[in-house]
Amino acid sequence: MTQDGRAEELEPAKRRIMEATYRALQKRGYGNLTTQDIADEFENSKALLYYHYDGKDELLVDFLDYVLAEFLDGLPRGDRTPREELETLVDALLPETLSEEAYRLQLSMFELRMNARHDEAYRAEYRHIDDELTAHLRDILVRGIEAGEFEAIDPDAEAELFLSILTGTRARRVTVFEPDESIESLRAAIDSHIDRISA
Structure with a gap:
């Protein structure tokens, strides 16, 4: 959907479907989500959802790409x-x-990431997400090394490490912390690592 472009280039109907999916996931979560839940958040008919998508799984693969593009933009x-x-x-x-x-x-x-082990389409989308974020991290690190802000680290290895740290910390946040509970200690550990690689 947006792998070759950015989120704002979506046709209006698909953008509205993505926004409805976003709202439905916020309200229902992944485990209880149905296509009807998405349709309930969508001002157009459920038939339009099925015109664009064969089912919930296909829609959610596009949604992952949409969220990545929105985030990077x-x-x-x-x-x-x-x-x-x-x-x-x-x-x-x-x-x-x-x-x-x-x-x-x-x-x-x-939860979608956990299902990627059993669904090739989800797995491919999460690989794409990881690749995009790794490339973005690498670009930041390379520019930081060139500007003298970061030590002469290996940007490829460091980008992979940062992605693993961020992914693991997000997993800890949603599995062992309450929503309003501060993750200051986890953030402090990441900040300490940034200090270590800084010149």
Whole structure:
């Protein structure tokens, strides 16, 4: 859907379907989500959903790509230093506390990732997400090394490490922390790692 473009390039009907899916996941979570739940959040008919998608799983694969594109499009570029960009990325992925709706959405994304082991389409989409985030992290690190903000680290290895840290921390957040419980200690560990690689 958006792998070759950005989220704003979606046709209006598909964008409305994605926004309805977002709202439905916030309210219902992944485990209880039905196509009807999405249709209930969609101002158009359920028939239009089936015109674009054969079922919930196909829709959710597109939704994952949409969320990635929206997330990457929303990140600040060009007006911050590489370290500030890295810190902003951490803030965006790991806010210290979450609203109940944001928590349910993050939990849904985690449950979808867990299903990727059993669904090739989900697995391919999560590989794409991981590749995009790794490339974004690598770009930040390379520019930071060139600007003298980061030590002469291996940007490929460090980008992979950062993605693993962020993914693992998000998993811990939704499985052992309450939505409004601060993850300050987890964030402090990430900040400490950023300090270690900084020049």
